[in-house]
Amino acid sequence: MAYVRVDGAVKFFDREDGTDMLVLEKVSFDAQENGITCLVGPSGCGKSTLLNAVSGLETLDQGHVEIVSNQSDAAHLPRIGYVFQDPRLLNWKRVEGNLIFALKGMRIPEEQWQERIQKYLNLVNLLEFRKQYPLYLSGGMRQRVGLARALVIEPEVLLMDEPYSKLDQLTARKLREDTLSICTRLKQTAVLVTHDVEEAAYMGDRIVILSARPAHVTEVVDNPFQPVARDLDDLRFIEFKKKLLKSVLRSMQ
Amino acid sequence: MANQEKILIARQEVQSALNEELTELPRRNSNKINEGIRNIGLRVASILTLILIWWLLSLFFPPTLIPKPSETFTEVATIVSTGNFFSGMGSTLRRVGVGFGIAMIVSIPLGILMGTLRSFESFFEPPVILGLTMPGLIWAVLMIMFFGLNETSAYAAVAITIMPMLAISIWQGTKSIDKDLIDMSKAFHASPWSKVVDVILPQLISHILAAIRYGLGLAWKVVVVVEMFGLSNGVGYQVVRGFNIFSMKAVLAWAISFLVVMIIIEFGMIGWLEKAVTKWRPRAEAWRR
Numbered sequence: 001m002a003y004v005r006v007d008g009a010v011k012f013f014d015r016e017d018g019t020d021m022l023v024l025e026k027v028s029f030d031a032q033e034n035g036i037t038c039l040v041g042p043s044g045c046g047k048s049t050l051l052n053a054v055s056g057l058e059t060l061d062q063g064h065v066e067i068v069s070n071q072s073d074a075a076h077l078p079r080i081g082y083v084f085q086d087p088r089l090l091n092w093k094r095v096e097g098n099l100i101f102a103l104k105g106m107r108i109p110e111e112q113w114q115e116r117i118q119k120y121l122n123l124v125n126l127l128e129f130r131k132q133y134p135l136y137l138s139g140g141m142r143q144r145v146g147l148a149r150a151l152v153i154e155p156e157v158l159l160m161d162e163p164y165s166k167l168d169q170l171t172a173r174k175l176r177e178d179t180l181s182i183c184t185r186l187k188q189t190a191v192l193v194t195h196d197v198e199e200a201a202y203m204g205d206r207i208v209i210l211s212a213r214p215a216h217v218t219e220v221v222d223n224p225f226q227p228v229a230r231d232l233d234d235l236r237f238i239e240f241k242k243k244l245l246k247s248v249l250r251s252m253q
Numbered sequence: 254m255a256n257q258e259k260i261l262i263a264r265q266e267v268q269s270a271l272n273e274e275l276t277e278l279p280r281r282n283s284n285k286i287n288e289g290i291r292n293i294g295l296r297v298a299s300i301l302t303l304i305l306i307w308w309l310l311s312l313f314f315p316p317t318l319i320p321k322p323s324e325t326f327t328e329v330a331t332i333v334s335t336g337n338f339f340s341g342m343g344s345t346l347r348r349v350g351v352g353f354g355i356a357m358i359v360s361i362p363l364g365i366l367m368g369t370l371r372s373f374e375s376f377f378e379p380p381v382i383l384g385l386t387m388p389g390l391i392w393a394v395l396m397i398m399f400f401g402l403n404e405t406s407a408y409a410a411v412a413i414t415i416m417p418m419l420a421i422s423i424w425q426g427t428k429s430i431d432k433d434l435i436d437m438s439k440a441f442h443a444s445p446w447s448k449v450v451d452v453i454l455p456q457l458i459s460h461i462l463a464a465i466r467y468g469l470g471l472a473w474k475v476v477v478v479v480e481m482f483g484l485s486n487g488v489g490y491q492v493v494r495g496f497n498i499f500s501m502k503a504v505l506a507w508a509i510s511f512l513v514v515m516i517i518i519e520f521g522m523i524g525w526l527e528k529a530v531t532k533w534r535p536r537a538e539a540w541r542r
């Protein structure tokens with residue numbers, strides 16, 4: 001497994017008029033091993049940009065991202081699984097084809113494919129749909145395929161960018177529960193980006209609060225509840241959620 | 254006890270009523286089938302009407318001007334049974350096929366590059382637009398003058414006529430490609446080959462098929478003209494031969510059999526291909542596009 005260290009991340013984007021727009025203003029945080037780190041902040045603050053920087057899709061103007069893995073061979077590229085806000089599936093490939101696309105991309109030996117597809121589709125409860133095309137599945141199921149595609153490469157770090165924000169409330173809630181239990185079971189190091197404070201309180205072992213744009217870290221909160229003890233109706237948990245909401249609101253000013 | 258049994262029976266009745274209601278649901282389908290049969294019937298009737306009009310006209314004109322349908326179909330049977338039809342049609346199809354192949358090999362990469370790189374777009378836009386505007390017949394003449402009366406000029410004329418159109422479709426198709434999927438493929442470190450084959454081409458396929466459909470229409474015309482100008486086989490050649498011996502029957506027989514082959518290719522094969530490559534898309538989605 002691995003952990004992530006982001007140190008002094010700075011990122012500018014070009015505005016339409018050509019001027020610079022500061023999006024990340026020296027963001028630093030650690031994502032600990034075997035746990036979910038939640039980045040919570042208002043929409044447009046730079047969360048996706050930050051996650052893209054961690055994955056290497058986006059380069060930083062200053063600062064750096066370190067993915068420290070116990071597979072300490074120098075040439076080793078860290079394996080990163082990415083779950084997007086939209087499922088971003090290849091709709092012309094069957095469910096298993098979408099998983100194979102990731103396996104192939106990450107150069108996983110072909111003899112492991114079938115076993116892994118079986119294991120991870122089973123984990124997200126979609127084994128019986130492995131031959132189905134994505135557009136025949138519901139939104140929640142498609143998002144599960146996206147999760148399975150990220151897990152099937154057995155990533156050292158799992159990145160999730162608001163993966164539930166486009167789902168209806170009930171589907172999102174179920175998927176949150178399932179993702180949390182899967183990550184706990186796999187001892188998965190994960191970074192989850194969200195603007196939903198309840199989601200952060202429920203999913204995050206550690207919650208990193210970001211300010212409005214330009215994003216910087218205003219507070220880091222460790223979740224006092226173990227994953228199994230996070231009960232949305234429990235009064236103490238609600239208390240914790242409220243406290244977190246206050247911190248997030250404060251950080252937006 | 255008796256009461257319970259009554260309840261059970263009542264339940265079963267409700268259940269069977271529910272079931273009946275369920276089995277009634279798919280009924281609308283039969284309407285659709287009827288509608289389908291009616292539509293096919295109308296099409297057949299339309300073709301029969303055309304033949305009837307032809308036959309009526311043939312009563313008033315000498316057979317050198319308008320031969321009887323029956324005589325013409327006999328002629329069709331003759332060219333088919335002597336094998337003339339297959340060799341002539343084969344030559345024509347080969348020319349269209351090779352020309353198409355060349356055009357695809359050039360236009361698909363060109364269109365993709367034009368859709369992705371600004372500089373390619375600006376540089377190739379003028380020639381593509383000019384090429385598109387040029388009538389296919391002029392391309393045919395130019396290619397014959399350049400390459401001479403041989404196969405090469407037929408291949409070249411077909412290729413160059415459809416290239417611009419194919420390139421434009423793919424260029425526009427590439428511009429509408431989902432950038433998020435490209436990012437996704439980067440996140441999973443897809444190889445350049447996999448990016449093209451698994452991510453880009455499937456998004457272009459419907460554009461390519463539409464272009465092929467339209468390109469075929471152009472290609473038939475051009476290839477026939479080249480063959481008329483002076484190749485020694487193919488449908489165009491046969492039509493000119495019929496013209497030279499002033500046999501309306503022969504000209505029509507070739508025209509009709511050519512028509513049938515074109516329809517089989519355009520509606521049968523391309524239609525089938527279209528279905529095969531879009532089976533991942535549910536019906537309703539296909540409608541919305």
Ligand SMILES: Nc1ncnc2c1ncn2[C@@H]1O[C@H](COP(=O)(O)OP(=O)(O)O)[C@@H](O)[C@H]1O
Pocket residue numbers: 013014015023042043044045046047048049050213
């Ligand atoms: N490629 C880009 N070019 C220019 N501006 C961008 C680009 N990507 C994002 N932005 C801008 O950067 C800001 C942060 O975006 P993002 O990281 O997507 O926010 P979040 O995910 O927190 O909602 C937004 O104002 C967005 O418009």
Ligand SMILES: [Mg+2]
Pocket residue numbers: 047048049161162
């Ligand atoms: Mg975002």
